[in-house]
Amino acid sequence: MITVRKALMGAAIAALTVPAISADDHGGASAAAEAAKQRHYLMEIVGTAFGGLGKIIKGEVQGDENIPNYTRIMLKAASLAPVHFAVDTRGTGVKTETKDAVWENWDDFAARAGKFGEDLTALDAAAKSGDKAAVAAAFRATARNCKGCHDEYKVPDEH
Numbered sequence: 308m309i310t311v312r313k314a315l316m317g318a319a320i321a322a323l324t325v326p327a328i329s330a331d332d333h334g335g336a337s338a339a340a341e342a343a344k345q346r347h348y349l350m351e352i353v354g355t356a357f358g359g360l361g362k363i364i365k366g367e368v369q370g371d372e373n374i375p376n377y378t379r380i381m382l383k384a385a386s387l388a389p390v391h392f393a394v395d396t397r398g399t400g401v402k403t404e405t406k407d408a409v410w411e412n413w414d415d416f417a418a419r420a421g422k423f424g425e426d427l428t429a430l431d432a433a434a435k436s437g438d439k440a441a442v443a444a445a446f447r448a449t450a451r452n453c454k455g456c457h458d459e460y461k462v463p464d465e466h
């Protein structure tokens with residue numbers, strides 16, 4: 308238990324301390340393309356799990372026993388996000404929905420990713436406690452991270 312919590316804290320802290328790295332130093336164009344793909348898939352995983360969890364919390368679908376699985380998926384995906392977002396793909400010509408602002412304001416982005424990791428850690432702990440009201444409150448707190456970060460750092464959807 309203690310080990311898991313420590314690992315999770317470690318993930319949040321890693322988000323704060325991982326420096327941005329140039330795609331050139333990291334394997335060039337193919338590394339840039341791969342990082343762009345991976346960070347998109349990671350966010351899709353977060354979005355899918357968050358949506359599924361939201362439906363259970365609202366009572367639209369059954370499955371309280373799946374709540375900790377959803378929170379764990381998000382936590383794991385978020386722990387990888389700093390790795391892929393750290394690859395600076397500016398000027399590589401890679402198609403991406405991540406704005407250049409991420410690397411222009413890396414410290415702010417990393418702090419937001421760190422806060423997101425902390426909120427997901429709290430959400431996961433609430434899920435494990437089995438207290439659904441606590442899960443709902445932690446879910447709402449976590450949701451604030453999504454829009455805040457997207458407004459600054461995600462290219463708006465075309466549709």
Ligand code: HEC
Pocket residue numbers: 343346347348350351353354355357403404405406416419420423449450452453454456457460461462464
């Ligand atoms: C620290 C910043 C940050 C946080 C926090 C964050 N996102 Fe994202 N998200 C991004 C960025 C940047 C992208 C664009 C990724 C890319 O290049 O494809 C993105 C893309 C997405 C996508 C891809 C599809 C689309 O809409 O274009 C989904 C889904 C998504 N995020 C869901 C979420 C949800 C749900 C949360 C909260 C539970 C969340 N995100 C929290 C930064 C963040």
